[in-house]
Amino acid sequence: MGCACRPVSLTRPSSAPPPSPASVKPSPSTCLAMASQGHGLSLKRFFCSPIRAIRGNNNPFRSVSLEAECGYGGGGEGGGKDKNGNNGDGGWRGEGSGSSGSQHNHRHFLFFSIFFCSAACSFCHFGLASALARTSKGGSSESEAESESGSVWEVRGGQWIALVPHAYEDCFVVESGIGASSLLRSHFSVAHLWIQCRELFMRLMLPEGFPESVTSDYLDYSLWRGVQGVASQISGVLATQALLYAVGLGKGAIPTAAAINWVLKDGIGYLSKIMLSKYGRHFDVNPKGWRLFADFWENAAFGMEMLTPAFPHLFVVIGAAAGAGRSAASLIQAATRSCFYAGFAAQRNFAEVIAKGEAQGMVSKSIGIVLGIGLANCIGSSTPLSLVTFSAVTFVHMYCNLKSYQSIQLRTLNPYRASLVFSEYLLSGQAPPIQEVNDEEPLFPAVPILNMKPMNREQPTVLSSEAKVAAAEIDNRLQLGSKLSDVVNNKEDAAALFSLYGNEGYILTEHNGRFCVVLKESCSQHDMLKALFHVNYLYWLEKNAGIEARSASLDCKPGGRLQMSLEYVEREFNHVKNDGESVGWATDGLIARPLPNRIRPGSVASPNS
Structure with a gap:
């Protein structure tokens, strides 16, 4: 016969007997008897199989002798034989013989074994939590089916108690199939102990409400x-x-x-x-x-x-x-x-x-x-x-x-991620999802040779190759926080730019192939995000409509490149923000580190004066 291990809970006897619950009755197939004599402890559990006993000496917390029985009669105190002729060894005992050095080494080995097993269980719990998170959708359908049948489950830690509608009153009662005896048996089961350990680990290591309280990554x-x-x-x-x-x-x-x-x-x-x-x-x-x-x-x-x-x-x-x-x-x-x-x-x-x-x-x-x-x-x-x-x-x-x-999926918009989102919106009319953009973003934009893409990643369904090329080129050509004196060479250009961007927090123009964004003193993160959307539209006009940059004064006139693009930005910027928010992007502003140059516009003469 194989070994049958039955977990038993040991408690120290108190002077007064504990109150017995009124609604819990012992199972007919299980009888639990406890007798206390002085400081001694004897806990016996009766089954149809032979009796297994755990006895302690005068100090119940000092030394405990646990005797395991294999088959019918093997492993008793006398170390007898079972019916197959196998010798019993008496089980595990608190008393032993041997040198103190071997005991010391044995304790160290046991300690490290338990420690590493605990560490392995911790990572297994993480994996189990991942599986539970991924199968939450599948479990939800079953929950819906149960709710439709009229049953409700009350969860107390690892205990699940079925509640059903009362036949005559407007309330829920405990289902008769789950009685006190079954709850008592579950208290002593290995599965119950595993559930309790898992819940303790999740309470200590994972945020409350996991996985709904955190993001998927x-x-x-x-x-x-x-x-x-x-x-x-x-x-x-x-x-x-x-x-x-x-x-x-x-x-x-x-x-x-x-x-x-x-x-x-x-x-x-x-x-x-x-x-x-x-x-x-x-x-x-x-x-x-x-x-x-x-x-x-x-x-x-x-x-x-x-x-x-x-x-x-x-x-x-x-x-x-x-x-x-x-x-x-x-x-x-x-x-x-x-x-x-x-x-x-x-x-x-x-x-x-x-x-x-x-x-x-x-x-x-x-x-x-x-x-x-x-x-x-x-x-x-x-x-x-x-x-x-x-x-x-x-x-x-x-x-x-x-x-x-x-594996991290950042939801904020830096210049590269924002350019991917805006470029795809201008090409297809929809904002790409967060995971596709994060998978495409390089870890080191300034050093392309060091960039490594995730292996075995899913092929993007929204993000196009044209948007990737556009984002990379815009990121290289963008200069956020340019000096006005470096991009404006005459009074006419300055007057035209100040007149066109009078109500904006930035001034955008193209100089020597670079998109130069001059920031005003009152410029906010939201204004910088709007300026970057403007840059993406200028790039789209250049690549898809063939509209090249001319002098700033000509581009600021009605029908000019800057004037036409600014009208489009005013009309579409809120739409692209709403589309981005609908897929999870934080569109409240641009996360960037611009150059420390700012301007404070004063009264500038009109270019026609």
């Missing part, structure tokens, strides 16, 4: 970030060990000298973080590319620290450079993380999404630290072996980072 991003967090902590542990060997702590060096070197190294790192903060607006415009660059920078800093044992006399120089890189990377990571979390908050639950992200990060870091310590103990002071291990971990780290950023 949140789970994929969190999974990839969890794996990269483990790899990052492993690299950190290996780099820290290398630094300690470099300063000689393993050889009995004076700790004070090491502390002085460490403070000097970190001080230079803090200075680099302060200097880099001036570029914060760049992180809003292209957060994915900057975040991947920060991860590369962080790994480069770890690599420099890994080399310090080979050059211990250059510890301060190498350590300072590595510290500066790590500090700069941490600044970029913190800045871009806020952009991502703000996009995930589908119900404006920004704080909760951030809190759950930090909790997920702590789990990944804990697993990474344990694995890093284990690898560090195996590697020791071998620099070549450390570099090989570090290279493998770095590859995993960068790959997971790349996949996590490719």
Whole structure:
């Protein structure tokens, strides 16, 4: 016979018997008896099969002997035989024999086994949550069918209780098929324990209301970030060990000298973080590319620290450079993380999404630290072996980072994404969906050779190749925040431009093949988005209608290029905004970092005066 494991709940007996629920009766097939004697505990469960007993000594929480029975009679206290002739071993016992060293090693092995199993279960829970999120639509149809039949389910944690309409009163009552005995049996089932653990994990790691409370890209991003967090902590542990060997702590060096070197190294790192903060607006415009660059920078800093044992006399120089890189990377990571979390908050639950992200990060870091310590103990002071291990971990780290950023679907409009949306609208009359635009957007627009598109992605259904070409060219030719003196050469052009754009927050003209947008002092993010739509229409006139740029004074006259395009923008801008909002785009303004040039228009003479 196979082993039959039946989970049993143990509770410490109290002085007063607990009140028994009035509506719950024991099942006829199950009898549960408990007897307490002093501080001893004896819990017995009777089935048709032989009796299984769990007994404790005088302290019920100190030592418990659990006896498992296989077949009919095997595994008893006497270690007898079952009817097949198999010897029983008496099950698991709290008392044992053996050396203290073997027990110590056994405890360590058991601890790490449980820890890694818990980590694996965590990622399995993420996968289970993903499956539940993807099958929510299928379950909704079943729910509708049940609701049509008149039944209602009351959910209490992992318990589902069926409620049916009362035959004579206007209320719902518990269905007779689900009685107290079935609820009692479910309380002791493995499935119930699994549901409770899953719900606890989801409450700790996922925002309340998941998956409806976050966007569809949140789970994929969190999974990839969890794996990269483990790899990052492993690299950190290996780099820290290398630094300690470099300063000689393993050889009995004076700790004070090491502390002085460490403070000097970190001080230079803090200075680099302060200097880099001036570029914060760049992180809003292209957060994915900057975040991947920060991860590369962080790994480069770890690599420099890994080399310090080979050059211990250059510890301060190498350590300072590595510290500066790590500090700069941490600044970029913190800045871009806020952009991502703000996009995930589908119900404006920004704080909760951030809190759950930090909790997920702590789990990944804990697993990474344990694995890093284990690898560090195996590697020791071998620099070549450390570099090989570090290279493998770095590859995993960068790959997971790349996949996590490719899974993010930003809903804000920077110049490139806005050009894709506007170009497709001018070509087909509809705004492209968020996922297609994000899949097409390069991580590094300024360095095309570094751009990698997601593999196995779906073919776009709305976004056309013409719109992609237009967006790339417009992004290269756009100059947001131009100086007026650089684009206007005479008084007639200046007067014509000020007259045409008198009610706008910007002045747009074409100069030397570039779309130059001069921003007024009162220009807002909404005005810049409107100016970019104007630029896209000028490009469309150039490519599809063959209308080339002339002098500004001629283009501003009635029927001229600038005058005609401005009329179209005034008429169509609200329509393209509404179409974009209907597919999920945030069209309240343009996320850009223009040049710091602004103008304050005064009284300008008319070009005809």
